[in-house]
Amino acid sequence: MPKRVDHDERRRQISEALWRIAATRGLDGASLRDVAAEAGISLGRLQHYFTSKDEMFVFALDYISGLAERRIRERVQALPGTPAPRDILRHCLVEMLPLDDESRAGNLVQVAYYARAVHDARTRRHAQEGVPALRDFFAAQVRHAVERGEVDPERVPEDEAMLLLALADGLTSFALLDVYAPAEALRLIDRHLAGLFSYNSSPRSSGSKRS
Amino acid sequence: MPKRVDHDERRRQISEALWRIAATRGLDGASLRDVAAEAGISLGRLQHYFTSKDEMFVFALDYISGLAERRIRERVQALPGTPAPRDILRHCLVEMLPLDDESRAGNLVQVAYYARAVHDARTRRHAQEGVPALRDFFAAQVRHAVERGEVDPERVPEDEAMLLLALADGLTSFALLDVYAPAEALRLIDRHLAGLFSYNSSPRSSGSKRS
Numbered sequence: 001m002p003k004r005v006d007h008d009e010r011r012r013q014i015s016e017a018l019w020r021i022a023a024t025r026g027l028d029g030a031s032l033r034d035v036a037a038e039a040g041i042s043l044g045r046l047q048h049y050f051t052s053k054d055e056m057f058v059f060a061l062d063y064i065s066g067l068a069e070r071r072i073r074e075r076v077q078a079l080p081g082t083p084a085p086r087d088i089l090r091h092c093l094v095e096m097l098p099l100d101d102e103s104r105a106g107n108l109v110q111v112a113y114y115a116r117a118v119h120d121a122r123t124r125r126h127a128q129e130g131v132p133a134l135r136d137f138f139a140a141q142v143r144h145a146v147e148r149g150e151v152d153p154e155r156v157p158e159d160e161a162m163l164l165l166a167l168a169d170g171l172t173s174f175a176l177l178d179v180y181a182p183a184e185a186l187r188l189i190d191r192h193l194a195g196l197f198s199y200n201s202s203p204r205s206s207g208s209k210r211s
Numbered sequence: 212m213p214k215r216v217d218h219d220e221r222r223r224q225i226s227e228a229l230w231r232i233a234a235t236r237g238l239d240g241a242s243l244r245d246v247a248a249e250a251g252i253s254l255g256r257l258q259h260y261f262t263s264k265d266e267m268f269v270f271a272l273d274y275i276s277g278l279a280e281r282r283i284r285e286r287v288q289a290l291p292g293t294p295a296p297r298d299i300l301r302h303c304l305v306e307m308l309p310l311d312d313e314s315r316a317g318n319l320v321q322v323a324y325y326a327r328a329v330h331d332a333r334t335r336r337h338a339q340e341g342v343p344a345l346r347d348f349f350a351a352q353v354r355h356a357v358e359r360g361e362v363d364p365e366r367v368p369e370d371e372a373m374l375l376l377a378l379a380d381g382l383t384s385f386a387l388l389d390v391y392a393p394a395e396a397l398r399l400i401d402r403h404l405a406g407l408f409s410y411n412s413s414p415r416s417s418g419s420k421r422s
Contacts, residue, residue, distance in 0.1 A: 131388075
């Protein structure tokens with residue numbers, strides 16, 4: 001068991017090195033050697049864990065996703081009572097936008113991943129598993145909101161989920177390009193959520209499930 | 212004058228070479244020398260036109276934007292009568308999605324640009340000028356639709372414009388990653404447009420301005 005923990009710790013250390021490079025100068029020209037140097041280990045040692053840049057990328061992305069998931073769970077659990085679907089969705093979306101240094105760094109790793117994945121089918125698989133999983137989670141929240149009478153039952157939960165994910169993705173791009181301030185991106189997400197949650201025909205929406 | 216035309220022709224030729232590389236293996240590791248080889252000219256000749264990769268990128272993006280603009284103008288002009296704001300917006304959005312090989316290639320150049328621009332303030336300037344210009348054009352269409360009674364006057368045209376741009380951007384990412392088929396992306400754009408254009412309190416929306 002202790003050996004296993006060491007390996008995980010080493011992979012985490014390498015992921016964080018990759019992350020620091022992504023957040024500052026980008027991963028475009030960064031070699032495995034550069035990442036090893038940033039992590040303070042030898043190239044040989046790094047290659048013991050990752051044989052290719054793509055493999056390292058995917059691990060770093062999983063690591064970032066894991067951290068983001070934990071942050072979301074903590075935020076949602078900190079909400080009083082049973083959190084409403086709208087609050088859960090908003091917390092997830094807040095976590096996706098580059099509103100602080102940590103999520104900005106995570107987003108920059110994703111940009112580097114994205115630029116590689118559009119040209120490499122194997123690397124793309126990470127997104128092909130991750131995005132539908134996130135869509136299903138979002139769709140479940142929208143479905144729950146429909147049941148609570150907060151969202152128009154005419155809306156298709158899976159479509160609304162994809163629209164939310166695409167919006168967050170596009171607004172993140174504009175924020176990373178300094179076209180738009182991250183706070184403005186959040187304001188637009190809130191505007192979109194307000195439209196989605198504008199339905200209130202049912203008395204169940206008055207909050208009986210809260211607190 | 213003929214000399215000038217030659218220069219433009221040469222720059223176009225180089226842009227198209229850059230484009231072909233972007234659309235196939237990506238620009239990540241592509242050097243100026245690679246682009247020169249693809250364009251069938253010497254490195255020295257290429258450097259006569261572009262001294263850096265970033266300069267070449269920005270030119271190629273402008274070239275692509277120009278082509279896309281012309282395609283949109285042609286599509287809109289082919290519509291019968293005076294085109295409605297909704298039709299104009301939809302044609303622009305269709306042009307932005309990777310629905311055919313040409314726009315897919317253009318999108319892949321943009322991905323390569325994006326991955327560089329997040330780390331380089333000078334390169335970012337292209338997006339910082341282009342995105343607000345597009346937002347203003349979209350906002351003008353939404354404002355026109357509000358005047359025609361087709362969009363709720365409570366909506367803020369600039370915000371709706373940014374939401375549309377962000378949506379198209381995010382859906383393009385998912386399409387390029389094969390997470391979602393391009394046709395599905397268009398279906399979601401149509402769903403979002405249907406929501407935006409669901410207002411019809413005014414008799415002006417019945418089409419008196421058409422044909």
